[in-house]
Amino acid sequence: MSSAFVDSDLDPLEPTLQSILDQKSLRWIFVGGKGGVGKTTTSCSLAIQLAKVRESVLLISTDPAHNLSDAFNQKFGKEARKVEGFDNLSAMEIDPNGSMQELIEGAEGSQNPLGNMMQDLAFTIPGVDEAMSFAEVLKQVKSLSYSTIVFDTAPTGHTLRFLQFPAVLEKALSKISQLSGKFGPMLNGILGAQGGPGGVDEMMQKMEGMREVIGEVSKQFKDPDLTTFICVCIPEFLSLYETERMIQELNNYQIDTHSIVVNQLLFPQKGSTCEQCTARRRMQKKYLEQIEELYEDFNVVKCPLLVEEIRGSDKLRNFSGMLVKPYEPPAED
Amino acid sequence: MISLLILIVVLTIATHLVNTLGATAINNALWMIYTSLPTKISQEVRNQTALQKEVVKLRADLRGTSSQDEFAKWARIRRVLDKKVADLEKLTGSVNVARTKFDTKTGFIRWVSTSGAGWAISLWYCREPVFWIPEGWVPGYVEWGLSFPKAPIGSVSIQVWTFAVTQVLRVVAPIIGSLVTSVMFMRKPVAPVQAGSGENGKKEL
Numbered sequence: 001m002s003s004a005f006v007d008s009d010l011d012p013l014e015p016t017l018q019s020i021l022d023q024k025s026l027r028w029i030f031v032g033g034k035g036g037v038g039k040t041t042t043s044c045s046l047a048i049q050l051a052k053v054r055e056s057v058l059l060i061s062t063d064p065a066h067n068l069s070d071a072f073n074q075k076f077g078k079e080a081r082k083v084e085g086f087d088n089l090s091a092m093e094i095d096p097n098g099s100m101q102e103l104i105e106g107a108e109g110s111q112n113p114l115g116n117m118m119q120d121l122a123f124t125i126p127g128v129d130e131a132m133s134f135a136e137v138l139k140q141v142k143s144l145s146y147s148t149i150v151f152d153t154a155p156t157g158h159t160l161r162f163l164q165f166p167a168v169l170e171k172a173l174s175k176i177s178q179l180s181g182k183f184g185p186m187l188n189g190i191l192g193a194q195g196g197p198g199g200v201d202e203m204m205q206k207m208e209g210m211r212e213v214i215g216e217v218s219k220q221f222k223d224p225d226l227t228t229f230i231c232v233c234i235p236e237f238l239s240l241y242e243t244e245r246m247i248q249e250l251n252n253y254q255i256d257t258h259s260i261v262v263n264q265l266l267f268p269q270k271g272s273t274c275e276q277c278t279a280r281r282r283m284q285k286k287y288l289e290q291i292e293e294l295y296e297d298f299n300v301v302k303c304p305l306l307v308e309e310i311r312g313s314d315k316l317r318n319f320s321g322m323l324v325k326p327y328e329p330p331a332e333d
Numbered sequence: 334m335i336s337l338l339i340l341i342v343v344l345t346i347a348t349h350l351v352n353t354l355g356a357t358a359i360n361n362a363l364w365m366i367y368t369s370l371p372t373k374i375s376q377e378v379r380n381q382t383a384l385q386k387e388v389v390k391l392r393a394d395l396r397g398t399s400s401q402d403e404f405a406k407w408a409r410i411r412r413v414l415d416k417k418v419a420d421l422e423k424l425t426g427s428v429n430v431a432r433t434k435f436d437t438k439t440g441f442i443r444w445v446s447t448s449g450a451g452w453a454i455s456l457w458y459c460r461e462p463v464f465w466i467p468e469g470w471v472p473g474y475v476e477w478g479l480s481f482p483k484a485p486i487g488s489v490s491i492q493v494w495t496f497a498v499t500q501v502l503r504v505v506a507p508i509i510g511s512l513v514t515s516v517m518f519m520r521k522p523v524a525p526v527q528a529g530s531g532e533n534g535k536k537e538l
Contacts, residue, residue: 294405
């Protein structure tokens with residue numbers, strides 16, 4: 001082994017998200033973690049930093065409890081809207097379940113019960129709702145021309161479950177098409193007699209189309225040049241546990257992830273007499289050491305717990321600086 | 334003709350033995366022999382056993398590591414464990430498939446060499462007499478019955494002979510079986526005297 005290699009091996013990766021800002025090819029950036037660890041703050045800050053170096057950035061929240069509006073003190077909706085105070089940063093809030101409802105209602109235009117039965121059957125495939133709504137959103141987003149899209153994901157761990165979806169759907173579709181191959185003519189005969197348009201074949205075509213979209217999207221998501229995932233956590237056991245599980249899951253899905261943001265770090269000032277603060281600091285230190293030991297091949301960004309809420313563009317802008325320039329903690333005892 | 338007579342007896346006894354010992358027991362024994370031969374599947378079975386041991390050891394390690402105090406170590410063990418468990422599942426799946434195939438094959442062979450062979454022989458030799466009975470021993474209609482269905486009148490047909498052997502075996506086999514077990518039961522306590530007496534005591538209770 002050459003000494004240079006050893007050196008690079010020993011050097012910890014820089015504790016910033018600079019590498020993500022530098023990687024111009026990145027198109028999809030996901031920010032995820034357990035609830036309440038500061039995902040929204042982190043994703044907003046990252047979007048602000050990205051806006052400085054990219055042509056145009058879109059920030060999307062898929063969390064049903066929308067926080068972007070609160071973070072920026074500005075109302076966002078289903079359509080992308082410019083964030084006040086930025087030229088090239090837009091944001092939108094989408095509700096995966098809501099868009100799913102619309103999809104079903106839109107599809108239910110034809111008034112025949114058997115067609116609906118086939119649809120109900122199709123929607124019983126696990127994860128199909130999530131996947132289809134995501135696919136719908138991504139189709140929208142793709143038609144808009146943003147150079148980078150940041151996702152503020154919902155706190156549930158299975159946001160990315162739909163990435164396994166093409167395989168599942170493929171199986172399910174082959175089953176359904178077997179079924180409709182056998183009973184389709186019969187069903188169509190009945191439907192035709194009732195004068196309903198389309199029917200089983202149309203339904204199958206729709207599903208097939210969705211599968212193609214999802215398949216293409218998941219191919220893009222698995223490309224580390226296009227997509228990365230940023231894990232946000234706080235130095236506490238459960239958060240760490242969830243993060244480890246999430247990272248393993250992402251590995252299974254073959255999604256690149258090489259950054260962890262550790263939020264809400266306490267840095268009591270010298271001579272602080274706050275008993276809780278020092279006790280908590282000790283605990284956080286323990287987990288921080290574990291994080292650094294376990295994730296030596298990750299960029300681990302450390303952000304302090306501030307004394308104020310981070311709301312509004314200016315405060316977010318200030319906070320976002322810590323993602324690229326490591327925070328200098330005050331001297332400790 | 335004497336050979337046909339004995340062949341039927343031997344075959345019937347063999348069929349009976351296979352049926353009483355049980356297909357599962359025989360399959361298990363054959364599988365043990367098969368997997369101890371140097372084949373690809375035996376390698377897989379060995380790997381499976383090794384993996385199982387590793388998984389058990391890793392589980393113990395995981396239990397022995399505090400997830401709160403040594404998270405990094407715990408998570409590393411966990412990663413290895415998850416990978417091994419996935420490997421093990423895959424291997425178990427392929428071994429199970431092989432086992433099912435093996436069971437089907439041995440089941441078929443077993444059937445062919447016992448019941449199937451019996452059927453074939455009785456069909457093949459249905460016109461041949463197994464042995465003749467002296468003339469005048471039994472009345473004519475009994476002679477006809479003994480030669481049923483196709484053997485010449487005055488002889489015993491293979492079907493009737495097979496039926497007779499089966500019936501005798503059905504009565505005699507349990508007696509032999511109970512004799513054998515009682516002999517084994519009487520012998521057993523002789524070697525480990527105290528254990529045997531203890532066992533007896535328990536049974537009486």
